[in-house]
Amino acid sequence: SSSFEHHPKTAAQNAANAFCVVASGTMASLTTASRTGSVASGKAFPDIDHGVTKHPYERRFSPYELGGGTVVGVSPPGANFAVLAGDTRLSSGYEILSRKQSKLFKLTSKCCIASSGSYNDVKQLRHVLEMRNKTYADRCGKEVTTPSMAHLLSRTLYSRRFFPYYAFNVLAGVDEENLGAVYSYDSVGTLQRYPYSAAGTAAEHMEPLLDNLVAEKTRQDKRETPLTLEECKELVKELFVTAGERDIYTGDAVEIAVITADGIETEFFELKKD
Amino acid sequence: RLSLLLLFGAFVAAVEATTLAGLQLESGCVILGADTRATGGGIVADKRCLKLHELTHDCFAAGAGTSAACDEVTRSAKIELALERLKDEQRGHERVRPFRGRAVAALLARKLRRSGVESAFLVAGSGELLLVSPEGSVEATRCAAVGSGRDPAAAELFARYRDDMSVEEAQELVRDAVQRGIREDLGSGSSVHVWTLPADEEAPIERRFFEDVGSGF
Numbered sequence: 449s450s451s452f453e454h455h456p457k458t459a460a461q462n463a464a465n466a467f468c469v470v471a472s473g474t475m476a477s478l479t480t481a482s483r484t485g486s487v488a489s490g491k492a493f494p495d496i497d498h499g500v501t502k503h504p505y506e507r508r509f510s511p512y513e514l515g516g517g518t519v520v521g522v523s524p525p526g527a528n529f530a531v532l533a534g535d536t537r538l539s540s541g542y543e544i545l546s547r548k549q550s551k552l553f554k555l556t557s558k559c560c561i562a563s564s565g566s567y568n569d570v571k572q573l574r575h576v577l578e579m580r581n582k583t584y585a586d587r588c589g590k591e592v593t594t595p596s597m598a599h600l601l602s603r604t605l606y607s608r609r610f611f612p613y614y615a616f617n618v619l620a621g622v623d624e625e626n627l628g629a630v631y632s633y634d635s636v637g638t639l640q641r642y643p644y645s646a647a648g649t650a651a652e653h654m655e656p657l658l659d660n661l662v663a664e665k666t667r668q669d670k671r672e673t674p675l676t677l678e679e680c681k682e683l684v685k686e687l688f689v690t691a692g693e694r695d696i697y698t699g700d701a702v703e704i705a706v707i708t709a710d711g712i713e714t715e716f717f718e719l720k721k722d
Numbered sequence: 723r724l725s726l727l728l729l730f731g732a733f734v735a736a737v738e739a740t741t742l743a744g745l746q747l748e749s750g751c752v753i754l755g756a757d758t759r760a761t762g763g764g765i766v767a768d769k770r771c772l773k774l775h776e777l778t779h780d781c782f783a784a785g786a787g788t789s790a791a792c793d794e795v796t797r798s799a800k801i802e803l804a805l806e807r808l809k810d811e812q813r814g815h816e817r818v819r820p821f822r823g824r825a826v827a828a829l830l831a832r833k834l835r836r837s838g839v840e841s842a843f844l845v846a847g848s849g850e851l852l853l854v855s856p857e858g859s860v861e862a863t864r865c866a867a868v869g870s871g872r873d874p875a876a877a878e879l880f881a882r883y884r885d886d887m888s889v890e891e892a893q894e895l896v897r898d899a900v901q902r903g904i905r906e907d908l909g910s911g912s913s914v915h916v917w918t919l920p921a922d923e924e925a926p927i928e929r930r931f932f933e934d935v936g937s938g939f
Contacts, residue, residue: 516764516908542739542870542908649764694766696759696908722759722904722911722936 512566512614513540516697518648519551519562520687521620522662523628524675525643530628530707531680532620534562534648535688535719537700547700547721554712555581556591559621560705561601564648565635566614573615576604594621598631598639605637612636616647626709650691650698657687677706685717692719738786739909740773741871742844743879743899745892746864749921750849753889754784755896757871757904759911769912778803780847781826782917782927786869787841787856795833795841802829820923823847824860831858842868846919871903871910878902893918893930901935911936 519534534551537544552562553574561577563570580600581592592600598619605613612635619631632645644662646654660666661683662675675683684704692699702717743755760768771789775796776782781803785792803821810819827845834841835858843854844866853861853868865883867876878899887895893916900914914935918928 539908544906544908693769696761696764696766696911720937 511611513568514614514649514697515539515545515565515567515570516649517551517564518646518650518654518688518691518695518698519564519616519618520644520646520651520654520658520684521562521618521630521632522644522658522680522684523620523630524662524680526674527628527677527680528622528626528708529677529680530620530622530630531677531684531704532560532562532618532630532707533684533688533702533704534564535692535698535700535702536716537698538567539697544700550703552703552705552714553578555597555619556594556621557711558591558707558709559594559597559619559629560707560712561617561619562647562705563615563617565616569613570615573601573604573613573617577601580604594619594623594629595641597621598629598641601631601633602637602639605633605635609636616651618645618647620705621707622709628707646687648698650695653691653694654687657690681706688717688719738788738840738842738869739907740786740869741875741900741903741907741910742773742784742786742866742868743875743896743903744784744844744846744851744853744863744866744868745879745883745896746846746849746851747887747889747892747921748885749889751889751892751921752846752849752851752919753892753896753916754782754844754846754851755900755914755916756784757900757910758913758915759904759909760789761909766911772915774915774917775800776927777826777845777847778807778821780919780923780927781821781823782846782919783826783830783854784844784868785841786843787839791837791839791841792843795830795837795839796843799826799829799833821847823850823852824862827852827854827860830854831860834858844868846917848923849919849921867899867903869903869907869910871900871907874902874906875899889918889920897930897932897935901932904936 516539517535517537521532523530536548538546538549551564552560554560555577584592601619617633621629623629630645632640632642644658664670688702699719700721701719705712705714739761741757746752756773758770759766760771774782774784777800783796823845826847830843831854840856842856845852850862853863853866865879882895897914897916903910914932916930
């Protein structure tokens with residue numbers, strides 16, 4: 449029967465084995481020699497060889513897990529509101545972990561962040577931003593303004609440039625002139641203020657619709673009056689219904705937050721559960 | 723309550739983005755159900771695809787795996803079976819031999835073994851339910867669930883199966899099992915097809931379609 453050789457290992461090799469990061473080629477040196485490993489050699493599983501002693505192998509641990517879902521923010525040019533929405537499904541692979549997990553997080557009374565991606569990174573990002581806001585509010589007696597929060601998020605993301613937060617964010621709020629603001633990000637902190645932004649698994653399904661319906665870039669007949677708040681909310685609902693049809697990670701319900709100078713109001717809209 | 727199902731249930735290792743459920747009743751009636759979602763990665767490519775394939779007039783199969791592969795394997799099996807039937811008539815046999823479910827399943831299994839296609843099939847024929855795994859093994863079972871949604875589907879089947887079910891109840895159970903898979907599994911969705919092979923050999927295959935069971939409001 450095969451035996452697992454007991455061999456004095458260096459601390460580094462011990463660490464590598466413990467976390468299964470990379471097993472180096474020097475393990476090959478363990479494969480040879482006598483097969484007379486006896487009970488006294490102190491092996492934990494004498495009859496199990498996971499291939500460790502046979503040839504160099506490499507195991508990789510992925511620190512990211514895609515939680516799925518989509519977030520979108522809309523604030524038509526000149527509007528005094530911003531609409532921020534995210535679906536409430538959290539998934540892992542083909543399984544649903546939660547149908548009621550909120551992707552929205554209130555940072556200040558005038559801005560919200562919506563994030564999809566790896567939920568652990570999302571939580572940490574929220575915590576960092578909330579802490580910075582509280583510290584600032586404690587010292588300066590007022591909350592961080594929305595444009596400053598947007599830039600803070602950008603710098604926070606870049607601070608992890610080489611091990612990024614796996615979070616795809618949209619930040620929405622009202623700025624100092626009480627105009628709605630939506631900021632879009634990539635995962636390392638590129639920042640852009642734009643009338644709309646979608647992020648997450650169904651972002652590619654939503655962005656063309658937003659180009660057409662909000663910015664009217666791909667249509668000839670333009671709207672006479674700007675989009676109202678109710679029209680924006682209906683648009684967002686239709687976006688998620690559309691996304692839910694073709695993206696398997698989006699569904700269950702949409703949480704829609706409307707941010708104005710008066711505050712933040714949230715409502716839920718049910719989507720398909722399949 | 724110990725049901726015969728516990729002794730005969732069987733599952734497949736293949737994890738394909740689908741939910742298939744099958745039930746065989748004591749009477750020899752076999753019911754297969756399938757969802758209608760075909761995915762390409764995380765995107766729904768087809769919301770109304772048909773995963774149940776008729777192989778002969780009294781034998782059909784449900785396929786899990788790449789849809790082109792399933793379609794091709796069942797299509798070539800259907801053609802071979804039809805050719806064999808024609809040859810039988812040509813040879814002037816007294817009666818045309820019906821194909822037993824096991825023979826059809828073995829034919830599919832042989833194709834899977836030779837082609838390296840990663841598909842699994844549930845075959846209903848001559849009063850039997852057979853499970854063909856991607857490696858090409860065939861197993862006769864009373865209850866089966868296949869695909870990424872097999873766990874919720876199997877849970878439903880096991881929870882509600884009774885040995886004295888009527889055909890209508892069993893059809894509803896299979897539909898509900900696939901519906902559970904549609905709701906709990908991201909790879910399955912939209913609607914349910916339920917095909918029934920009646921215990922009576924002369925009766926045709928009964929086909930039912932339950933539209934859009936994934937809404938679940």
